[in-house]
Amino acid sequence: MPLVSMRQLLDEAAKGGYGVGAFNVNDMEQIQAIMAAAKETNSPVIIQASRGARSFAQDRFLFHLILAANELYPEIPIAMHQDHGNSFETCKSAIDLGYTSVMMDGSLKEDGKTPASFEENVAVTKRVVDFAHERGVTVEGEIGVLGGVEDGHGAGGTGLEHVTDPDQAVEFAELTGVDALAIAIGTSHGAYKFSKKPDGSVLKMDVLIAIHKRLPNTHLVMHGSSSVPKDLQDVINKYGGKLKETWGVPVEEIQLGIRNGVRKVNVDTDNRLAMTGAIRKVLWESPEKFDPRDYLKPAREAMQKVVATRMTQFGQAGHAGDYKAVSITEIAKGYKDGSLKTKPLVAK
Numbered sequence: 001m002p003l004v005s006m007r008q009l010l011d012e013a014a015k016g017g018y019g020v021g022a023f024n025v026n027d028m029e030q031i032q033a034i035m036a037a038a039k040e041t042n043s044p045v046i047i048q049a050s051r052g053a054r055s056f057a058q059d060r061f062l063f064h065l066i067l068a069a070n071e072l073y074p075e076i077p078i079a080m081h082q083d084h085g086n087s088f089e090t091c092k093s094a095i096d097l098g099y100t101s102v103m104m105d106g107s108l109k110e111d112g113k114t115p116a117s118f119e120e121n122v123a124v125t126k127r128v129v130d131f132a133h134e135r136g137v138t139v140e141g142e143i144g145v146l147g148g149v150e151d152g153h154g155a156g157g158t159g160l161e162h163v164t165d166p167d168q169a170v171e172f173a174e175l176t177g178v179d180a181l182a183i184a185i186g187t188s189h190g191a192y193k194f195s196k197k198p199d200g201s202v203l204k205m206d207v208l209i210a211i212h213k214r215l216p217n218t219h220l221v222m223h224g225s226s227s228v229p230k231d232l233q234d235v236i237n238k239y240g241g242k243l244k245e246t247w248g249v250p251v252e253e254i255q256l257g258i259r260n261g262v263r264k265v266n267v268d269t270d271n272r273l274a275m276t277g278a279i280r281k282v283l284w285e286s287p288e289k290f291d292p293r294d295y296l297k298p299a300r301e302a303m304q305k306v307v308a309t310r311m312t313q314f315g316q317a318g319h320a321g322d323y324k325a326v327s328i329t330e331i332a333k334g335y336k337d338g339s340l341k342t343k344p345l346v347a348k
């Protein structure tokens with residue numbers, strides 16, 4: 001099947017009441033790990049690339065690697081998504097290349113660091129929505145600002161500085177017509193999210209639930225959703241690493257989110273930890289080894305294990321065969337004739 005529009009994939013997830021992991025990639029081994037996990041668990045999947053990933057791998061390498069995944073696993077619905085686009089031009093370049101979905105992160109200015117005004121965010125996001133929808137491409141927007149920094153993108157801080165205001169979320173969704181909405185509820189990118197197991201004072205699930213009540217049909221997105229499990233931290237530290245003690249987002253909180261409108265769950269850090277731990281172990285235990293395959297194979301297997309576990313926990317497992325991809329040309333017609341509504345249903 002062709003690459004799937006993320007809108008179709010998330011509409012199906014909403015129908016089935018499950019969430020879909022969006023996993024970041026930079027190289028071939030990560031794409032292979034995700035696809036092996038998707039096959040193992042029979043899951044639809046979102047593969048996403050940040051600006052940093054696109055420049056690290058060189059755009060066309062990464063694009064063609066994802067196309068190879070699509071060719072090799074025709075039974076698995078795959079949406080190809082630009083993570084944290086910082087400008088109209090970045091999103092346009094992904095769309096021109098063939099991505100089926102983009103995130104316009106207008107919560108920050110183009111520098112990817114400075115929080116933008118609400119008006120600036122609406123203007124740039126709406127511009128991307130108009131351009132993308134004409135081509136059948138999905139748009140994720142962000143309201144509120146996440147904490148931390150990922151691949152040089154982010155405002156830093158704890159994630160509690162710009163928690164999403166539910167009224168603004170409603171206004172933003174109505175003004176922009178985004179297909180999916182990322183909200184800030186205290187999470188941040190990277191390994192260092194919380195200094196102890198998070199409770200409601202730092203992880204604002206009540207805000208998420210309030211937004212879902214007002215926007216019951218809008219697909220919500222949780223960024224910074226790695227759980228940073230202790231066992232993955234321990235492997236790194238056992239083999240010479242120096243991670244400080246830290247906590248991520250507990251899986252049960254993500255599952256609560258999924259019961260309350262979260263359809264896309266962004267995970268990067270857990271996979272990075274798994275791969276690094278596996279590589280450290282090989283190099284520590286067998287310092288005589290120098291063939292990259294000796295450590296890349298266990299790294300790929302470690303990532304596959306994490307991804308398959310998350311796919312099962314998010315509920316997407318078993319759903320790959322539920323539908324066939326609608327081409328983005330058809331999806332574009334749906335945006336044009338209004339059958340794919342872009343004005344959200346707002347509950348008073």
Ligand code: 13P
Nearest residue numbers: 190224225226266268269
């Ligand atoms: P983590 O750093 O928690 O994996 O978050 C990744 C993310 O949100 C990508 O946009």
